[in-house]
Amino acid sequence: MNEDDPYDIQVHNKHADDGVDPSMLQEGIREALRRFDTASADVSVAVVSDAEIAELHEKYMNIKGATDVLAFDLAEKHHAGANGRHVEGEIVVSADTAKRRAEERAHPVAAELALYVVHGTLHLLGMDDATEQEAMKMHKMEDEILTAIGVGRVYGG
Numbered sequence: 001m002n003e004d005d006p007y008d009i010q011v012h013n014k015h016a017d018d019g020v021d022p023s024m025l026q027e028g029i030r031e032a033l034r035r036f037d038t039a040s041a042d043v044s045v046a047v048v049s050d051a052e053i054a055e056l057h058e059k060y061m062n063i064k065g066a067t068d069v070l071a072f073d074l075a076e077k078h079h080a081g082a083n084g085r086h087v088e089g090e091i092v093v094s095a096d097t098a099k100r101r102a103e104e105r106a107h108p109v110a111a112e113l114a115l116y117v118v119h120g121t122l123h124l125l126g127m128d129d130a131t132e133q134e135a136m137k138m139h140k141m142e143d144e145i146l147t148a149i150g151v152g153r154v155y156g157g
Helices: 022-035 050-061 095-105 109-124 132-148
Strands: 007-013 040-048 069-073 079-081 084-094
Touching (some): 007 022, 022 109, 022 132, 050 069, 095 109
Parallel strands (some): 007 040, 040 084
Antiparallel strands (some): 069 084
16 A cells, blocks of 8 residues: 555456456545545455356355355454544456346447446445345445446446
8 A cells, every 4th residue: 555545455366367457446446435535445355257256155155066156254343443434355357257147138248347346345335235225325326436437337327
């Protein structure tokens, strides 16, 4: 993390796919963090296959099968640093799932992956989508963030 950027965001593409745009993923995460007045953050993104995310999904959520995104809050407790809230986490996204959904929704894979990392970041920031009302609020925030970074609506769009 450099002095000018309080957000250390690393993207690790473990899946050879041309649709991965690390700068777009980083900007989506930054925009979500800014909207929640996050003072600093350490976020790592892993772009993996369906097989890899299915293994993690079963191990940590006890749910069989692949999913689009998993978010792991790595902070011992949500805490405020000297200048405000600090977020620490890892987001794992499936490039295989993104490719399928992007084809279904007729938009680029990069846009689908941006949706996934924004969704994961919102979970790290405390949002949930367990109820229909929470999901609607979360999807609205995703649309706003993705539009702000030039991607536009992705979910249901």
